[in-house]
Amino acid sequence: MTARIEKAVTSGTFSLDGGTWDVDNNVWLIGDDTEVIVIDAPHDAATIIEAVEGRTVKAVVLTHGHNDHINAARELAAAVSAPVWFPPEDRMLWDAVYDTAPEHDLVDGTEFTIGGVTMLAMHTPGHSPGSTCLYVPELGTVFSGDTLFHGGPGATGRSYSSFDTIIESIRTRLLTLPFETVVHTGHGDSTVIGEEAPHLDDWIARGH
Numbered sequence: 001m002t003a004r005i006e007k008a009v010t011s012g013t014f015s016l017d018g019g020t021w022d023v024d025n026n027v028w029l030i031g032d033d034t035e036v037i038v039i040d041a042p043h044d045a046a047t048i049i050e051a052v053e054g055r056t057v058k059a060v061v062l063t064h065g066h067n068d069h070i071n072a073a074r075e076l077a078a079a080v081s082a083p084v085w086f087p088p089e090d091r092m093l094w095d096a097v098y099d100t101a102p103e104h105d106l107v108d109g110t111e112f113t114i115g116g117v118t119m120l121a122m123h124t125p126g127h128s129p130g131s132t133c134l135y136v137p138e139l140g141t142v143f144s145g146d147t148l149f150h151g152g153p154g155a156t157g158r159s160y161s162s163f164d165t166i167i168e169s170i171r172t173r174l175l176t177l178p179f180e181t182v183v184h185t186g187h188g189d190s191t192v193i194g195e196e197a198p199h200l201d202d203w204i205a206r207g208h
Helices: 045-052 073-080 088-095 163-174 193-206
Strands: 004-016 019-031 035-039 056-061 084-086 111-114 117-123 132-136 141-145 182-185
Touching (some): 004 045, 019 045, 019 182, 056 111, 073 084, 084 088
Parallel strands (some): 141 182
Antiparallel strands (some): 019 035, 117 132, 132 141
């Protein structure tokens, strides 16, 4: 097993429901010295390409369809000759940004092999209908997109989102992972399942 995880950060804006916010996004790369998978493609393709360091990109995998996670996807994919994998339930969000379809549907159970490890797609709707986490058991890691952060669930007070649904996704898909599993998030600091699990009832009480 030679796989390792790397991180780049890009900055730009997120727009939905008539509002626009400045955001910093995490871009995660998993791979080895020769090939890599890129998780999310926000804002700045050049920064992501620099992080790739000339390796073969097997896939650009998008955790969900909000524009701050996909707005560099086509430029990135073209530059590195890689296919885009995208959750079909978020197609309306994709279509708001792009005129052409993504190459592949990212669905629950989709598997990717990279650097001697397997990455498994876990459909975790709530933040958006197609939100998907990517679990790498051999590395004790899950890439959570905007489903789970350090301190609670992703935002659900916008179109196509549901607080009850995200809580159910976190409860049944993420908090059932080993407590030592590292959670690499779409924004901000990483966390650990065991640090977040005791707070589930607090999040429910807090609501949106």
